[in-house]
Amino acid sequence: TVTSVSGDTYGITAIGTNDATWCIFDSVTISMTDPSDQRDNLNANATGIIVTAIYDYDSSVFDGSFTMNNTDYNGDGTVVKWGYTVVSVSGDTFGITTIGANDETFMIWDSLTITITDPLDQHNNINTNATGIYVSAVYDYDSTPFDGTLTLNHTTYIYATAQKQGYTVSSASGDAFEISTISTNDETYCIWDSLTITITDPSDQRNNVNSNATGIVVSAIYDYDSSVFDGTFTLNDT
The missing domain is CATH 2.60.40 (Immunoglobulin-like)
Incomplete structure (x- = not known):
C-alpha cells in the first residue's frame, strides 16, 4: 500500500482513497x-x-x-x-x-556369497564322520558376516556303504535383513569307501609237507569306483 505522497505540482499530500495488494513468497x-x-x-x-x-x-x-x-x-x-x-x-x-x-x-x-570348507579327509572309511565341513556366508554389499541360518542340501555326515555325497547350501534365512538370495554358492564332498579283497588259491591246495603254497595272490579294489587298491595287505598267516 502507499504510505505517503509528495513532490507533485500542487503540493497535495492527502490520500483520500488508498489501495493495497500483496504477494506471498513461498517454498x-x-x-x-x-x-x-x-x-x-x-x-x-x-x-x-x-x-x-x-x-x-x-x-x-x-x-x-x-x-x-x-x-x-x-x-x-x-x-x-x-x-x-x-x-x-x-x-x-x-x-x-x-x-x-x-x-x-x-x-x-x-545377496550372499557362501563358503564351505572341505572335510578333513574327503576319501574316508565307511562309518566315519566327515568332520571339518564348516559353512559361512557374507553379504555381498559390504562383506559383513551373514547372521542367519544356512540350510544344507542334506545333513548326514556318515554312511555305512561306499558312496560320494556332495554338500551345498540350499537356502538362507533368519538374518537381520532377511536376505535369502545366494549369488555365489559353494560346495564340497566326501567319499565313503571300503575294499573288496580277492585272494587266489594256491596252485595246489593240498600239498606235501615242506612244499611251498605257491600261487596265493592278494589284491583289492575300492568299492566306490572299482579302482585298484594301492596299499599293503597284512595276512593272518605268512
Whole structure:
C-alpha cells in the first residue's frame, strides 16, 4: 500500500482513497517415507517410498508434481545402494518451484556369497564322520558376516556303504535383513569307501609237507569306483 505522497505540482499530500495488494513468497518442504525394507534381496521392489510436500508459508498441502532423481525401484538385479530425493517440483496451483527443505531415503539390494570348507579327509572309511565341513556366508554389499541360518542340501555326515555325497547350501534365512538370495554358492564332498579283497588259491591246495603254497595272490579294489587298491595287505598267516 502507499504510505505517503509528495513532490507533485500542487503540493497535495492527502490520500483520500488508498489501495493495497500483496504477494506471498513461498517454498515447499519435502517429506519422503523410507521403503518398507531398506535392505532387501536382489530384484526386490523398493515399495513404500511416498513423497509429499507442504507450502512453507501456511503448511497447506502442495498440489503439484515431483521429479525424482531416480525412478528405478528394483536395483536392476545388482548389489547396489541407491538414494532417492526430489530434484524439482512443478505444476502446482501457485507455480511454486523453490524447495526450502528436501528429504531423502535409500535402498540397498543385497545377496550372499557362501563358503564351505572341505572335510578333513574327503576319501574316508565307511562309518566315519566327515568332520571339518564348516559353512559361512557374507553379504555381498559390504562383506559383513551373514547372521542367519544356512540350510544344507542334506545333513548326514556318515554312511555305512561306499558312496560320494556332495554338500551345498540350499537356502538362507533368519538374518537381520532377511536376505535369502545366494549369488555365489559353494560346495564340497566326501567319499565313503571300503575294499573288496580277492585272494587266489594256491596252485595246489593240498600239498606235501615242506612244499611251498605257491600261487596265493592278494589284491583289492575300492568299492566306490572299482579302482585298484594301492596299499599293503597284512595276512593272518605268512
